[in-house]
Amino acid sequence: MVDAKNISELGSSDTQYQEINDLLDKNQHYKEGFFTSTHVETFKKGLNEDVVRAISAKKNEPDWMLDFRLKAFKHWQTLDEPHWAKAEYTPLDYQDYSYYSAPTCGSCSEDGVEAEIDPEVAKAFAELGVPIAGDDANIAVDAIFDSISVSTTKREDLAELGIIFCSFSEAVQDYPELVQKYMGTVVPYHDNFFAALNSAVASDGTFVYIPENVHCPIDLSTYFRINEAKTGQFERTILVADKGSYVSYLEGCSAPVRDTYQLHAAVVEVIVLDDAEVKYSTVQNWYPGDDDCKGGILNFVTKRGICEGKNSKLSWTQAETGSAITWKYPSCILKGDNSIGEFYSVALTNRRQQADTGTKMIHIGKNTRSTIIAKGLSAGKSDNTYRGLVKILPSAEGARNFTQCDSMLIGDQCGAHTFPYIEVENATAQVEHEATTSRIGEDQLFYCKQRGISEENAISMIVNGFCKEVFSELPLEFAQEAEELLAISLEGSVG
Amino acid sequence: MLLTIENLQAEIDEKQILKGLNLDIKPGEIHAIMGPNGAGKSTLASVLAGKDAYEVTAGSVMFDGQDLLELGPEERARKGLFLAFQYPVEIPGVSNKLFMQTAVNAVREEQGLLALDMFDFDEYAKDKIELLEMRPDLLERSVNVGFSGGEKKRNDIFQMALLQPKLCILDETDSGLDIDALRLVANGINALRSESRSFIVVTHYQRLLDYIKPDFVHVLYDGKIIKSGGFELVHELEEHGYDEIIQQSK
Ligand SMILES: Nc1ncnc2c1ncn2[C@@H]1O[C@H](COP(=O)(O)OP(=O)(O)OP(=O)(O)O)[C@@H](O)[C@H]1O
Ligand SMILES: [Mg+2]
Numbered sequence: 001m002v003d004a005k006n007i008s009e010l011g012s013s014d015t016q017y018q019e020i021n022d023l024l025d026k027n028q029h030y031k032e033g034f035f036t037s038t039h040v041e042t043f044k045k046g047l048n049e050d051v052v053r054a055i056s057a058k059k060n061e062p063d064w065m066l067d068f069r070l071k072a073f074k075h076w077q078t079l080d081e082p083h084w085a086k087a088e089y090t091p092l093d094y095q096d097y098s099y100y101s102a103p104t105c106g107s108c109s110e111d112g113v114e115a116e117i118d119p120e121v122a123k124a125f126a127e128l129g130v131p132i133a134g135d136d137a138n139i140a141v142d143a144i145f146d147s148i149s150v151s152t153t154k155r156e157d158l159a160e161l162g163i164i165f166c167s168f169s170e171a172v173q174d175y176p177e178l179v180q181k182y183m184g185t186v187v188p189y190h191d192n193f194f195a196a197l198n199s200a201v202a203s204d205g206t207f208v209y210i211p212e213n214v215h216c217p218i219d220l221s222t223y224f225r226i227n228e229a230k231t232g233q234f235e236r237t238i239l240v241a242d243k244g245s246y247v248s249y250l251e252g253c254s255a256p257v258r259d260t261y262q263l264h265a266a267v268v269e270v271i272v273l274d275d276a277e278v279k280y281s282t283v284q285n286w287y288p289g290d291d292d293c294k295g296g297i298l299n300f301v302t303k304r305g306i307c308e309g310k311n312s313k314l315s316w317t318q319a320e321t322g323s324a325i326t327w328k329y330p331s332c333i334l335k336g337d338n339s340i341g342e343f344y345s346v347a348l349t350n351r352r353q354q355a356d357t358g359t360k361m362i363h364i365g366k367n368t369r370s371t372i373i374a375k376g377l378s379a380g381k382s383d384n385t386y387r388g389l390v391k392i393l394p395s396a397e398g399a400r401n402f403t404q405c406d407s408m409l410i411g412d413q414c415g416a417h418t419f420p421y422i423e424v425e426n427a428t429a430q431v432e433h434e435a436t437t438s439r440i441g442e443d444q445l446f447y448c449k450q451r452g453i454s455e456e457n458a459i460s461m462i463v464n465g466f467c468k469e470v471f472s473e474l475p476l477e478f479a480q481e482a483e484e485l486l487a488i489s490l491e492g493s494v495g
Numbered sequence: 496m497l498l499t500i501e502n503l504q505a506e507i508d509e510k511q512i513l514k515g516l517n518l519d520i521k522p523g524e525i526h527a528i529m530g531p532n533g534a535g536k537s538t539l540a541s542v543l544a545g546k547d548a549y550e551v552t553a554g555s556v557m558f559d560g561q562d563l564l565e566l567g568p569e570e571r572a573r574k575g576l577f578l579a580f581q582y583p584v585e586i587p588g589v590s591n592k593l594f595m596q597t598a599v600n601a602v603r604e605e606q607g608l609l610a611l612d613m614f615d616f617d618e619y620a621k622d623k624i625e626l627l628e629m630r631p632d633l634l635e636r637s638v639n640v641g642f643s644g645g646e647k648k649r650n651d652i653f654q655m656a657l658l659q660p661k662l663c664i665l666d667e668t669d670s671g672l673d674i675d676a677l678r679l680v681a682n683g684i685n686a687l688r689s690e691s692r693s694f695i696v697v698t699h700y701q702r703l704l705d706y707i708k709p710d711f712v713h714v715l716y717d718g719k720i721i722k723s724g725g726f727e728l729v730h731e732l733e734e735h736g737y738d739e740i741i742q743q744s745k
Binding site: 408436438440442443444446447448449450451452453454455457461462465466468 | 548569573578585586593601
């Protein structure tokens with residue numbers, strides 16, 4: 001065993017503080033861009049087997065977890081960074097990131113005992129409007145700050161129903177059989193470059209288990225916050241909905257304003273058994289970077305769910321407004337007969353942001369159905385790509401898919417691209433695809449203004465009209481947040 | 496005076512289009528503006544409405560006692576200046592009804608009135624819908640998207656009826672209308688006539704003017720008004736074309 005202390009650095013980041021505030025002044029429209037100055041333990045930059053072992057040691061992990069990490073790390077070393085997506089980035093120097101950072105007096109689960117949450121960290125979440133004190137009756141929250149989960153609310157209430165809602169690290173300690181049973185079954189460690197990296201250095205994440213026939217009475221949510229500079233966040237989320245259960249799960253994200261790219265490579269696995277339903281909603285507002293998108297988050301995420309059982313249902317709803325680059329394809333493997341997969345997405349890019357996002361619907365079971373509604377909004381000099389795969393395997397008798405991809409261009413310097421891949425191997429399947437592209441330009445805005453409508457109202461009216469079908473799938477509070485985020489992200493995007 | 500334009504000069508992309516234009520309009524008057532293609536009629540309308548692309552290089556415009564050129568386009572609209580566009584714009588994804596409700600409420604806010612909710616708005620819009628015989632589906636559909644040319648024009652006049660402006664500028668609203676639609680639009684304009692409301696009607700044809708009988712007719716050529724007169728000037732133009740008047744003005 002390597003002693004974690006040898007490669008960790010202790011210290012507060014006061015010097016960075018001024019620098020960051022300076023930057024913030026230039027980026028006033030990203031209101032989540034503040035930095036929390038607190039005592040942190042951060043590993044030195046760099047990635048090698050010792051670092052992987054140190055992360056595992058830090059978290060006091062059992063051998064099977066360390067083995068999983070090492071296997072993934074060995075495999076990762078054999079892979080090349082992918083550059084096939086429409087999103088372009090210069091190759092990353094993986095040695096220039098730190099792979100572990102945590103507030104020192106956070107509720108680190110080192111010995112399984114919950115410590116008091118760092119007041120500075122608590123303040124940060126309060127400022128973000130994340131109810132980590134458990135005072136919101138309708139929602140339970142797992143709050144993740146850099147590499148660790150600092151607070152999980154309402155656990156006891158949920159436990160009475162047999163629901164497990166805890167950080168991934170705790171699940172490894174407390175529910176090893178469940179974690180071993182499901183981890184890597186939907187997204188294997190060798191799935192892709194970033195999934196392998198995540199499997200090796202997974203920081204924290206959320207673990208959810210809904211037992212048979214339990215309808216989870218409140219929304220479960222995770223809020224991810226990247227705070228430290230040059231720290232990657234590699235969370236691992238596993239959500240299991242046992243037979244006949246239901247859960248609505250939400251995640252939100254943000255990060256301080258930085259001047260160098262930060263890496264976020266998450267893996268999410270969702271398992272839905274017979275007659276169960278999972279609604280998975282994301283509002284992603286990672287820092288997009290400055291006007292050239294320098295310093296923004298590189299959001300390379302693998303999200304996948306399997307509708308394992310018959311009549312199961314999985315819906316992904318996402319509003320993606322942040323990040324310098326987003327590379328994300330929440331997918332559904334429709335294995336159970338009559339299972340349903342849905343993907344509702346709004347992806348907005350502005351300035352020089354790039355998004356390459358979409359979904360994969362893999363139809364295996366009989367009479368499986370999938371719906372894809374993807375809305376891409378591009379403004380400024382950004383590029384927005386929809387990339388989707390609908391695959392109907394020979395076994396998927398009577399499968400159906402409906403896909404609608406709409407792009408809206410705001411101004412004339414941005415791009416929208418659509419790549420729908422359709423592979424049908426069963427003649428009884430029905431696949432429908434519709435696509436539209438429209439542009440909001442000066443003329444439309446002038447027309448609105450000539451009728452007395454302000455530019456701000458005009459844009460939000462046009463954009464919300466365009467996104468209506470997707471936002472109506474989001475839980476109410478989230479829908480509102482998403483609308484506001486769009487408005488903020490689009491400020492000054494025309495003219 | 497509702498509108499006073501003095502020596503108005505304006506350019507676009509460094510090309511001068513309006514070259515010293517004067518025009519006075521009293522409340523309740525209807526002024527027709529005619530003139531050959533490219534004379535600057537739409538430019539005048541755009542400059543009055545406050546379109547960004549145009550730069551005013553000289554002159555002044557007073558509207559209802561204030562300096563019009565100081566105001567942004569949405570402020571001008573809220574203070575009662577309305578432009579029916581030569582080419583109404585399509586706005587995908589926004590229902591015509593929501594669009595108009597938002598516009599009406601923006602104007603009401605300016606006037607210190609309470610906003611109308613969907614029900615109030617339906618009530619308020621009822622007689623205007625009847626006046627212009629608007630098909631119900633045109634209200635539910637996205638603004639002007641897939642509307643026929645004539646439907647777009649009629650929609651603009653419908654908006655005008657809803658907004659109850661002080662000054663209505665109609666830029667070739669009659670072009671592309673069939674006979675029935677022309678009558679409807681003319682009825683719409685006539686229904687809106689009042690002692691306090693004025694109109695600038697840009698047109699190439701006598702047809703519309705026969706219905707609405709303008710008080711004054713102006714000929715705009717090369718960025719200036721080169722001749723003004725009463726309704727009889729329309730007949731003169733129909734018979735002789737612009738050549739004679741242009742020659743005289745030189
Ligand atoms: N961006 C531009 N750059 C240069 N010239 C322009 C530009 N836009 C318009 N013009 C010119 O301005 C002149 C006036 O145009 P305007 O549209 O005002 O004419 P109009 O009187 O409305 O004509 P019509 O009867 O055909 O509608 C035209 O010669 C046109 O080519
Ligand atoms: Mg014109």
